[in-house]
Amino acid sequence: MAKESSFDVVSSVDMQEIDNAFGQAKKELTQRYDLKDSGAEISLDKQGKTITVAAPSDFVAKQVIDVIGSKLIKRGIDLAAVKWGAVQAAAGQSVRQTASIVEGIDRDTASTINKDIKAGKFKVKVQIEGDKLRVSSASRDALQEVIAFLKEKDYGQPLQYVNYR
Template structure:
């Protein structure tokens, strides 16, 4: 009987790279001529994995988010790993916008991924293990096909394929 091969589907982000991108964005906010002195501010809560953007206007908040996004992309963090909420009015005319950093695959997304893989009729076994999925099969070629299939799909968050053995 052939030995089963497997890989894990996970969704992780490197918090050190997010912190580096945050520090770079904050530095650019203090130096850029159109944002310097505008009252725009960005904060990162590492424990809760959230960003908070405070700005005097919605337009300025969008500029700050663009600056942060460019720094995240440059650092290798996919923008789908950050979910931005709706802008909320704050004191005076200012605006506050929160974002959460998505890490781990939630139950609904995991079941959707599992259902999609089973729908391909490939000879693989998919198990949900907490915030990751394990895909196993006797054929390594089939596992490669599953990875290619998942890369074509969009599940609203970045996926990585680890522990391929």
């Protein structure tokens, strides 16, 4: 019997790159003419994996979020990994918006990916292992087909294909 090949489907982000992008965005807030004295603030919670934007108005908050998004893109972070919540009213006219950084594949998304692969009639086995999926097959071509198939789909978060053996 032929040796089984496999790969893992994961969703991970480099927190150091997010920290670097946050530092660049914070610096741009202090230097950019239209945002310099606006009273907008951003904060990063590495443990909780959240970014918080506090701004005097909704318009300024959107500008700050655009700055953060551009810095994340330059650092190679997919914007699908950052889920922005609803705008919340804070003291006075100010607003606050929090984003969570998505890491790991939750159970629902993993089962959706599993169903999609099975519906594609690929000759592979899929196992859900915590926050990742292991796809294995005797045929490397089948694994390549699954990777191409998954790249075409959108699951609301960035996926990486690692440990290809």
